[in-house]
Structures are given as C-alpha cells and as structure tokens.
Amino acid sequence: METRHVKTIVFSFKTAFMFFAPCLMLLSAASSCRVIKPYEKEYLLHPIMDDARVERLSAPYGKSRRPLERLAGAGGSSGSTSCPTCGGK
Amino acid sequence: MIGRLNFKDITQGATVLFCAFVVSLFVGSTAEVLAHEVDQRVGGYSSTDGEARMMAKFAGRAEAPLIGDGDWAPAVSFSAQIERVKSKDKYMQSNFPLGERVDKNFSVDGYLTVAKRMEVAIGASQGGDSVSSVASARTSFGHWLLGDQLRLGFNASYSKTKRPEDSFLDYDSATVTVLPNVSSIVMGFNLKALLNPTTTVTGDYAVAKSTDRPLLRSWTLGLKQFIDPCHCAVHAESGRVINLGKLNTNMTDGELTGNQWSLSYLQSLWQDAHARISYRYAREDEFTRAYGDHLVFGADSYVAAISQEFQKARIAGAERPLLVDLAATRYIDNKSGSATTFEVGGSVKF
Numbered sequence: 001m002e003t004r005h006v007k008t009i010v011f012s013f014k015t016a017f018m019f020f021a022p023c024l025m026l027l028s029a030a031s032s033c034r035v036i037k038p039y040e041k042e043y044l045l046h047p048i049m050d051d052a053r054v055e056r057l058s059a060p061y062g063k064s065r066r067p068l069e070r071l072a073g074a075g076g077s078s079g080s081t082s083c084p085t086c087g088g089k
Numbered sequence: 090m091i092g093r094l095n096f097k098d099i100t101q102g103a104t105v106l107f108c109a110f111v112v113s114l115f116v117g118s119t120a121e122v123l124a125h126e127v128d129q130r131v132g133g134y135s136s137t138d139g140e141a142r143m144m145a146k147f148a149g150r151a152e153a154p155l156i157g158d159g160d161w162a163p164a165v166s167f168s169a170q171i172e173r174v175k176s177k178d179k180y181m182q183s184n185f186p187l188g189e190r191v192d193k194n195f196s197v198d199g200y201l202t203v204a205k206r207m208e209v210a211i212g213a214s215q216g217g218d219s220v221s222s223v224a225s226a227r228t229s230f231g232h233w234l235l236g237d238q239l240r241l242g243f244n245a246s247y248s249k250t251k252r253p254e255d256s257f258l259d260y261d262s263a264t265v266t267v268l269p270n271v272s273s274i275v276m277g278f279n280l281k282a283l284l285n286p287t288t289t290v291t292g293d294y295a296v297a298k299s300t301d302r303p304l305l306r307s308w309t310l311g312l313k314q315f316i317d318p319c320h321c322a323v324h325a326e327s328g329r330v331i332n333l334g335k336l337n338t339n340m341t342d343g344e345l346t347g348n349q350w351s352l353s354y355l356q357s358l359w360q361d362a363h364a365r366i367s368y369r370y371a372r373e374d375e376f377t378r379a380y381g382d383h384l385v386f387g388a389d390s391y392v393a394a395i396s397q398e399f400q401k402a403r404i405a406g407a408e409r410p411l412l413v414d415l416a417a418t419r420y421i422d423n424k425s426g427s428a429t430t431f432e433v434g435g436s437v438k439f
Contacts, residue, residue: 016276021350022327025312033284035240040286043315047372048322048355048363049289057355057365057394059134062418062430069371069388071305071330071347 125151125439128168132432139177139427141203144432146170162202170194170216184220184253192218206233208242221252231279240281244295247274261379265338273299277307287315293328303334303344320357324367337376343384353392361398367391388422392398402437412436 036044047053113253119162119255125147134142148168156163172192174181181188198212202207208231215224219269233240254266277295291311309328316322330347358364375384393414402411413435420428 020350021325022310025310025325025327028288028312028314032288035236036283036286038182038237041283043287043317044283044289046315046322046357048357048365049313049315053356053363053396054324054365056396056412056414056434056436057363057416058367059145059392059394059416059418059430059432060414061130061432062390062392062420063132064373065134065142065428065430066388066390067421069146069347069373069386070342071307071345072334 094268125149125438126436128434128436130432131432132430134428136420136426136428139175141175142172142430144170144172160204162205164200164202165198166200167197168195183255185218190220191219192216201316205229205298206237217251221250223248225249225251238283242279243277244277245281245439246273248272259338259379260377263338265341265378267341268301268339271299271301273297273302287317288311301339302342303332303336303340305330305332307331320412322355322357324351324353340378343375343382345373345375347371347373358395361400362395364393364395366393382433386422386424388420390418390420392416392418 043049122296128147130144130146132142132144134144146168147170148166150164150166153163153165155254157380170193172194174190174192175188177188181190192427194214194216196212196214196216198210201209203209209229211226211228213224213226215222217223225246227244227246229242229244231240231242250271250273252267252269252271254269256264258404259265275295275297277293279293280291282290290311291309291313291320293307293309295307296304298305307328307330309326311324311326313324326349328347328349330345332345332347334344335345349369349371351367353365353367355363368389371388371390373386375386376399377384394414396414397414399411399413401408414433415431416430416434418430420430
C-alpha cells in the first residue's frame with residue numbers, strides 16, 4: 001500500500017527563497033530596462049547567455065528524468081536564442 | 090548508482106553510439122552541399138528505487154540554401170533516441186514481466202527564418218515502447234520587435250497517447266480507470282526582452298487541455314544576468330503550474346499545484362570552455378480525489394556541467410568545429426529517494 005502522507009522537505013530558507021527570488025527578478029528587471037544599441041549586444045551573445053549553449057549545460061537527459069514531478073514540463077516553454085541574427089538556433 | 094547498469098547495457102549503448110557516429114561521418118562526408126550539424130548524446134540514469142536507464146541519442150540539423158535575397162533561411166532538424174529501461178514499477182510488472190523495455194523516440198522539425206527576425210517552426214514526433222505510444226505535432230511562431238530588443242512568440246501542440254487500459258481500487262473503494270486513449274492540446278505565449286547590455290528577461294504562459302485532466306495553466310519567469318568582471322553569469326527562474334478542477338474516476342492524480350525555483354551560476358573558464366552549476370527546488374501539492382487529503386512532494390536537484398569547443402578538430406578528413414559537453418545531475422525527493430544521471434554529448438558542424 002502506498003504511503004498516503006508524505007513528509008515535506010520544505011525548510012524555512014526555501015520558503016524565503018521561493019518568495020524573494022521572483023520579487024528580486026521583477027525588481028531588477030524593472031530597474032535596469034533601457035534601449036540597447038546594436039554594438040552593445042556583445043555580452044548577450046556570449047555562450048553563457050545563449051539559450052542553445054546553456055541548454056547543453058543544463059543536462060537535458062537529467063532534466064527529462066524527474067520521476068516525482070508530474071507537472072514538470074507541463075505547458076512547455078519555447079526558448080530562443082539571444083541573437084536574432086542566428087537563425088533561431 | 091550508475092554501477093547498477095551491467096556490461097550488456099553499456100555495450101549496447103556504446104554500439105548504438107558507434108553506429109550513429111559512423112552514420113554522421115558518412116552524412117558529413119557526402120552532404121557537403123548543405124551546412125549541417127550532427128549531435129550525439131549518451132546518458133545513464135540510476136535511482137535508489139531500482140530503476141536504471143541508458144540512453145543514446147542522435148540528432149542532426151541541415152540548413153537549406155537561402156532563398157531570394159537571403160532573407161528566407163529554411164532549415165530542417167531530426168532526432169532519434171533509444172533508451173533501455175529496467176524497473177520494477179507497476180507499469181513494468183503489468184506489461185514487461187522481465188522488467189526491461191526499450192523506448193524509442195523520433196522527431197522531425199522544419200524551420201523558416203525570415204529577415205533574421207521572424208521564426209516559424211513546425212514539427213512532429215513519435216515515441217513509446219512496444220505497449221504504449223505518444224504521437225505529437227507542434228508549431229511555433231516568433232518575431233523580434235522594437236529594434237530586436239523584444240521577442241514575442243506563440244506555440245501550440247497536439248499530442249495523442251495510447252496505453253494499456255488499467256484500473257485499481259482507490260482509498261474510497263471507487264474503481265479508478267486509466268483511459269487507454271488520451272489527447273491533449275497545449276497553447277502558449279512567450280516573450281524575451283533584452284533589458285540592457287547584460288540582462289535578459291524571459292516569460293512564458295501556457296494553457297493545456299487534456300481529456301484525462303482538468304485544465305492546466307503554467308507561468309514561468311526567468312532572469313539572466315551577465316557579470317563582466319568575472320566573465321560569469323547568473324540565471325534564475327521561477328515557475329508555477331496549476332492543474333485544478335473537477336476530478337473523476339478516470340483521473341489517477343488529484344488536483345495538483347506545482348512550483349519550481351532554480352538558480353544557476355555559469356562561468357567562462359579557459360578558451361571556449363564554460364561550466365555551469367545549478368540548484369533547483371520543485372514542490373507539488375496534491376489534493377486527492379478520494380478524501381481530499383493534502384500531500385506535499387518536494388524535490389531538490391543539482392547539476393554540474395562543463396562544455397569545451399574545439400574550433401579545429403580533425404574529423405572526416407577536415408578541420409571542423411567540435412563541441413563536447415559533460416554533465417551530472419543529482420535528484421533527491423521526499424518519496425522515492427534519489428537518482429543520479431550522467432551524460433556526454435558531442436556536436437560537429439560540417
């Protein structure tokens with residue numbers, strides 16, 4: 001018989017992280033917005049900022065194997081390159 | 090750990106990889122007319138509940154000649170993956186008495202990039218084992234706006250799953266039946282904003298309608314920050330999925346709410362080498378159909394990965410760019426225990 005009541009592993013620092021991380025992301029996004037000149041996109045084209053290269057560093061096989069998470073990947077998301085001139089790679 | 094995979098698994102995985110490598114060299118040496126890329130990947134998975142997997146994947150992407158004044162850039166990609174699975178779970182016990190099965194997945198996608206700013210994609214995939222199968226079709230559209238500083242995208246997909254009919258007695262003595270045919274539609278919007286020379290923000294919203302689940306909605310918000318002094322970057326992501334609604338005896342899970350948070354640190358090492366370490370926490374809350382019990386599931390996962398690009402590797406008689414990456418993940422949850430994966434990937438551009 002499957003155990004019905006599963007002990008949570010949620011800790012207080014995680015709860016704090018869960019709340020503050022989205023807030024920090026929104027605040028930093030709102031405060032740093034400005035028009036970028038084409039020659040200023042050097043950093044955004046760096047491999048550690050590019051979706052395709054970062055995906056290779058994200059352990060795609062490991063990401064596909066999360067046995068407990070029934071909602072993992074649900075809805076899907078479509079990433080794209082930081083570089084509009086790279087042909088969508 | 091990975092040591093539970095026996096010699097037979099490893100030799101089979103290595104054989105598939107070798108065959109894929111030979112095919113890639115053949116394709117590479119005979120199809121010089123198209124710029125293309127071949128990508129191979131092998132991985133192993135082992136968990137404390139006795140499940141072991143071994144995967145080999147072969148993928149390729151070819152870019153067709155530009156059309157018109159070069160504004161139209163078509164491309165096509167495909168992938169094939171084979172995975173050997175050993176497990177003792179209920180699905181395996183019912184359908185694979187020997188405790189082993191092989192999963193196969195194939196997919197093909199076509200892309201069209203217009204004026205380097207508009208991207209259209211359409212694709213299909215088929216996968217499964219000898220008992221169950223999943224077929225899906227998908228399309229997506231994206232366009233860069235506001236001086237290439239904001240990208241808006243739309244994606245939709247349809248999938249159909251066939252599996253053995255199954256039933257079991259729930260805690261309230263109701264018989265829950267697993268539907269043998271399930272179809273689902275997913276539609277979503279996404280955006281990417283380049284906020285300043287070092288900051289990118291991403292967002293996703295999607296809705297999924299399935300014949301065996303209540304309506305599902307998901308949101309994701311991501312931030313990528315490049316830090317120039319150390320040539321490093323920090324990526325953070327937060328997401329929420331809601332799968333609430335009326336449940337019936339064709340639904341094996343209760344009402345679900347999922348949240349996830351991840352934080353990654355990426356560092357440029359020596360020339361053309363990059364590393365990433367990442368932590369991710371995911372939590373799912375379930376309210377069961379039978380008595381509305383509240384169950385909480387939590388999972389921590391850690392990733393360490395490194396990639397190295399060789400600009401002039403000697404492959405198939407010529408010097409070509411080669412990208413190699415290694416990754417390891419550790420997954421720990423509060424129900425089934427822990428799991429470890431290792432994977433190695435290689436990509437060559439012809």
